[in-house]
Amino acid sequence: MILSIKSVARKLWAFGLYPKSGIASFLSKCGRLPLCHYEEKRLGDAVREKIERREQNLSVGWAKFGKVVRFKFCGVSLIGFSLSEEEINVQQFYFYRSAQLLREYLNELKALNFQVPTKKGFSVFEPGCNCGGLLFNFADHYGAKIHGADIYAPAIKSAKRLDYLKEADFECADVIQSQYLKKFSDRHFDIVFVSSHFTHIMHVVELENYISELKRISSTIICVEIEEFAGRAPMSFYLKAWGFDCSVKDDITYGHFSH
């Protein structure tokens, strides 16, 4: 009960800090209703930047550049406003990806014998956590001690702001091409949670070493990724090769690794 109050309080806090992100997320969902139309336009060429970064063996995967959003009803424009880089990350990775989504993920992972630990204060680390949208749910609904890292500074800035009780650890770091993970002892975290992160780093040459490091620092890795993406081999193919149990449902791959 206290745990779910924490999550409602966080939503209100987030809305107070980022009202435009909350409204844009709501309008994007309303855009699926009859006669309604939601559109958005990026203020930079995010696709071209992604391609360039991939070619340079660099990480990708954040919602970069500001954008303008517009909501129309019966073809008449009712509302339009712009969002900063920080605001679009909160829209996409906090308001849009809900606790319900995480619960669905965890239910699917149950079929792979993954149960959320019941011991108080178990630890969860998410590499590529963005603003902590899914990660906060482990603290708010399951009482976990959470730690997140992301390469993208505006995302970590908002994660720290959303951490209204100042009980989480967030760091801005490149978790792959740096010594960042070395500071954690073997099995340091009960869970490493990976969501929509491997998908964006499959091209980096350090990938295999990175996966070994994630295994070293965790008791369990759970992962949720898109099965088919940008012409690469299916994600379940890679996860199986890395020793994960996995299943695919509705184009989403669920994976689980334990020692």
Ligand SMILES: C[S@@+](CC[C@H](N)C(=O)[O-])C[C@H]1O[C@@H](n2cnc3c(N)ncnc32)[C@H](O)[C@@H]1O
């Ligand atoms: C698509 S987002 C997913 C965010 C979050 N995991 C979720 O599912 O809501 C991928 C995240 O991975 C981060 N990322 C990509 N490469 C990274 C790296 N080398 N080190 C740390 N974070 C990275 C991006 O900045 C981005 O926030």
